[in-house]
Amino acid sequence: MIPPSFIQDLLNRIDIVSVVEKHVQLKKAGANLLGLCPFHTEKTPSFTVSSVKQFYHCFGCGKNGSAISFLMDYAGLGFVEAVHELANSAGMIVPDDDQRITREEQEQKQAVSLVQGEILARAEHFYRRQLRQADEAIAYLKRRGVSGEIAARFGLGYAPDGRDGLQVVFPDYAAKELQEAGLVIEREAERKSALSPSRYDRFRDRIMFPIKNAKGQVIGFGARVINKGEPKYLNSPETPLFQKGSELYGLFEARQDIRSAGYVLVVEGYMDVVALAQLGFPQAVATLGTACTPVQVQKLMRQTDLIVFAFDGDRAGQSAAKRALQASLPYVTDNKSVRFLFLPSEHDPDSFVREYGAEAFEKEIKNAMPFSEFLFQVITRETDLSTLEGRAKAQYVAKPLLQAIQPSALRLQIVGKLGELTGTASDELESILGLAKPLPRKKQLRPRESRPQIVSLGRRVARILLIYPELVPELEEWERSAIEQFDPDDARTLSDIVNAAHAIGENVSYASLIEYFRMAGWDYDKLIAETKDSRDLDMAAARRQLKDSFRQIRIRLITGELKELMASGQALEKRQYVLDLQNEQRALQQQIVEEDTSLS
Ligand SMILES: [Zn+2]
Numbered sequence: 001m002i003p004p005s006f007i008q009d010l011l012n013r014i015d016i017v018s019v020v021e022k023h024v025q026l027k028k029a030g031a032n033l034l035g036l037c038p039f040h041t042e043k044t045p046s047f048t049v050s051s052v053k054q055f056y057h058c059f060g061c062g063k064n065g066s067a068i069s070f071l072m073d074y075a076g077l078g079f080v081e082a083v084h085e086l087a088n089s090a091g092m093i094v095p096d097d098d099q100r101i102t103r104e105e106q107e108q109k110q111a112v113s114l115v116q117g118e119i120l121a122r123a124e125h126f127y128r129r130q131l132r133q134a135d136e137a138i139a140y141l142k143r144r145g146v147s148g149e150i151a152a153r154f155g156l157g158y159a160p161d162g163r164d165g166l167q168v169v170f171p172d173y174a175a176k177e178l179q180e181a182g183l184v185i186e187r188e189a190e191r192k193s194a195l196s197p198s199r200y201d202r203f204r205d206r207i208m209f210p211i212k213n214a215k216g217q218v219i220g221f222g223a224r225v226i227n228k229g230e231p232k233y234l235n236s237p238e239t240p241l242f243q244k245g246s247e248l249y250g251l252f253e254a255r256q257d258i259r260s261a262g263y264v265l266v267v268e269g270y271m272d273v274v275a276l277a278q279l280g281f282p283q284a285v286a287t288l289g290t291a292c293t294p295v296q297v298q299k300l301m302r303q304t305d306l307i308v309f310a311f312d313g314d315r316a317g318q319s320a321a322k323r324a325l326q327a328s329l330p331y332v333t334d335n336k337s338v339r340f341l342f343l344p345s346e347h348d349p350d351s352f353v354r355e356y357g358a359e360a361f362e363k364e365i366k367n368a369m370p371f372s373e374f375l376f377q378v379i380t381r382e383t384d385l386s387t388l389e390g391r392a393k394a395q396y397v398a399k400p401l402l403q404a405i406q407p408s409a410l411r412l413q414i415v416g417k418l419g420e421l422t423g424t425a426s427d428e429l430e431s432i433l434g435l436a437k438p439l440p441r442k443k444q445l446r447p448r449e450s451r452p453q454i455v456s457l458g459r460r461v462a463r464i465l466l467i468y469p470e471l472v473p474e475l476e477e478w479e480r481s482a483i484e485q486f487d488p489d490d491a492r493t494l495s496d497i498v499n500a501a502h503a504i505g506e507n508v509s510y511a512s513l514i515e516y517f518r519m520a521g522w523d524y525d526k527l528i529a530e531t532k533d534s535r536d537l538d539m540a541a542a543r544r545q546l547k548d549s550f551r552q553i554r555i556r557l558i559t560g561e562l563k564e565l566m567a568s569g570q571a572l573e574k575r576q577y578v579l580d581l582q583n584e585q586r587a588l589q590q591q592i593v594e595e596d597t598s599l600s
Contacts, residue, residue: 002083004504004519006095007068008512010083013090016054016067016511023074038074039063041260053467054511057532064528066511069518075214076251076303079519085215109240112180116241119170119181120210120218126169127157127208127221134158137207140226144271144350150278153253155210159203159223166201174199182220182236203234209270211242211288212252222249222270222288233269235289246295249273249286255303257282263306265365266292267349268320275350280358284349291323294330297338301331307338308368313345325374329404332371339368372414375401380421391422399433407435458490461549463531465497466524468542469508472501479550485557496522544595551588558585 017033020026026033026049037047040061049056057064063073071082087094093107131137131151137158141151159165166183167173178184179199187198206223213219220236236242248266250273258264261283267273269286276284287296292309300307309324311317321340328338341364343352353361379398384390398418405411412426415435419426465472475498483494500516501508517524537545558581565571571578 001519002080002094004500004512004516005507007083007515007519008504008507008509010087010090010092011054011066011068011509011511011515012507013092014067014086015051016056016070017049017051019067019086020049020056020070037061037063039259054509055514059532062525062529064525064532065518066515068515072302076255076299077214078299081214113241115177116181116239117217117219119177119183120220120241122169123166123181123183123221124155124157124208124210124218126166127159127203127210128155129157130160130165131156131158131208134160136226140207144275145278145354146274147278150274153277154250154274155218156274157208157210159201159206159208161205163200163204165204180239182239182242202236205229206234209249209274211236211247211249213241213247214252216252219247224271233289244288244290245293246299247288248296248299249288250277251285251299251303253277254283254285258304262304263308263365264300264304265349266300266307266309266324268311269348272349276353279350279353279361281349281353281361291320292327294327297324297327297331301336305336308341308365309338310341310343310349310365310368312348313342317342317345321374322378325371325378326401326404328371329401330406332410333406333408334410338371339365340371340374341365341368372410372417375414376417376421379418385421391424394418394422395424395429395432402433402435411435456487456490457549457553458486458494459530461486461546462490462493462497462527464537464542464546464549465494465501466513466527467510467531467537468539468546469497469501469504469510469513470539471543471546472498472508473506474543478554482550482553482557485553493524493527496524548592548595551592555585555588558588 017026020033020035024035024038024047026035028034029048031050031052033049033051034045035047035049036042036045037058037060039047039058040063042060046060047056047058054066055064056066056070065073067086068079068082071077071085072079075082075085077085084094088110141156146156164173164184166178170178173184179186183202184199185202187200203221203223206225209222209224210218211220211222220239220242222236223234225232235244238244249270254264254273254277263283265276265281265284267276267284267286273284273286276282285300287293297307307328309321311321311324321342324340325338332338343349343364347355349361352364379394379401383393383397385394395418402411402414402418405414415429415433416426418424419429422429424432480498483498484491486494496517497513500513500520504512504516514524514528562571562578562581562585565574565578
């Protein structure tokens with residue numbers, strides 16, 4: 001894990017305005033900057049960036065966060081990737097205590113990535129130019145209905161048929177970097193001979209599909225034979241830049257379209273992605289010759305709330321679908337869902353659209369099988385639910401699957417249905433399956449939504465401390481212990497904030513606190529949204545409000561205690577104590593009044 005103090009240093013070093021400005025046009029509006037939101041479609045700007053708070057917030061769609069979360073949401077990067085990206089731009093090295101990589105190793109790794117990135121970019125350029133003169137390749141693409149525009153969108157190219165075509169762009173054809181980048185293959189020593197060269201191009205006489213990362217840099221290639229030949233598809237080997245299991249073909253190109261479509265379509269091959277874009281489905285991406293992995297699902301879920309997996313209806317399709325189901329389990333929740341589209345076995349998405357038309361395909365997507373339905377197919381496949389053994393087996397098969405799903409209303413529904421099918425009561429089934437109860441933390445913010453006008457004292461304190469976590473170290477001992485006296489929900493929120501502020505250390509700020517919550521997986525979106533009107537509050541005023549709130553809670557406590565003493569008839573017996581409490585109460589009230597008058 002990256003130390004929270006490093007996140008804080010990083011957020012101090014970079015400026016969110018310059019990070020956002022690379023992608024969104026901003027103009028000054030009062031204390032903030034304003035622009036068109038990159039996360040939803042709008043005509044009048046409601047996306048604000050505060051350089052004081054190092055924070056962005058969209059009043060239209062509610063997206064908000066720091067420079068780190070902006071990169072995560074905008075470029076679809078993971079948290080660690082986003083931190084590395086920003087650190088690079090600020091010339092900082094991310095400490096990594098897990099892998100114990102030294103600074104030199106880290107720098108060397110970065111240098112290697114840089115060189116490989118340049119080599120791949122040069123190769124891509126070369127392949128693209130080659131396509132112009134490759135009649136057969138052009139004829140093939142035309143046959144598949146690919147226009148010049150779409151070929152350009154995906155940067156399609158052609159690898160010529162020579163042994164060492166790349167020699168043209170890489171005069172130092174023997175360089176080891178070419179092999180490391182996966183562009184050439186080195187023949188094993190014992191098979192070398194004077195007649196055959198020891199090194200040759202990996203990709204020959206193939207259509208080239210550059211694979212890009214979230215930033216649009218080429219990190220590898222997919223390649224397809226033009227007519228006959230084996231293998232039909234060939235990928236770059238895994239390199240430090242390119243890991244098949246965590247990249248998706250076409251994601252960079254499709255980002256905007258996924259947003260406007262409201263879902264992403266996951267297909268099996270590059271050619272499907274290109275053909276679908278041509279046929280009016282630019283929101284498609286493909287896995288890279290492997291079954292879908294959890295990392296890929298997570299990446300997609302950052303861009304959209306709905307993934308539609310499209311599979312051929314054959315056996316291979318079924319097993320790929322099952323793998324995709326498993327990869328999705330940890331990410332499916334009440335508002336993030338997955339659907340499965342099974343095409344007739346003789347069709348892939350491309351041929352289906354050609355035969356039945358775009359509208360029919362759209363309908364198929366709409367009617368794709370819900371996650372839960374496919375889950376039950378998997379659970380009950382080859383089991384006879386009319387026998388006791390069959391029902392027990394269904395529960396046995398279901399156990400690891402349901403355990404992987406986050407506690408949610410959806411999981412509750414699934415358990416309910418399984419209970420019906422297997423004749424077991426839901427709560428009994430939950431204990432048989434060893435399902436953890438939903439975490440109260442995720443729900444803690446909900447009950448207040450119905451009555452937003454009444455803000456509890458604890459909530460007010462939480463808002464202030466969230467905006468000014470700098471004030472946490474200033475809390476006095478009695479104030480800290482008073483936190484437990486707030487409503488249980490507020491108390492938990494407050495101790496989360498206090499603990500996070502301590503973990504981050506002395507330079508804690510609003511932005512780093514929010515990143516800490518994200519890292520910890522705590523859902524504080526609602527509280528963050530509530531602070532949008534008070535972000536301009538200055539620190540002195542925040543400090544006063546904070547003190548005031550704690551005084552009020554203390555007064556409440558004292559009042560309660562006094563009442564109890566009176567009611568239980570102990571007031572006389574503990575006379576001195578009662579007097580002390582009364583004095584303290586009076587003093588606190590006096591302080592509140594003084595603060596008020598000094599303000600006016
Ligand atoms: Zn927005």
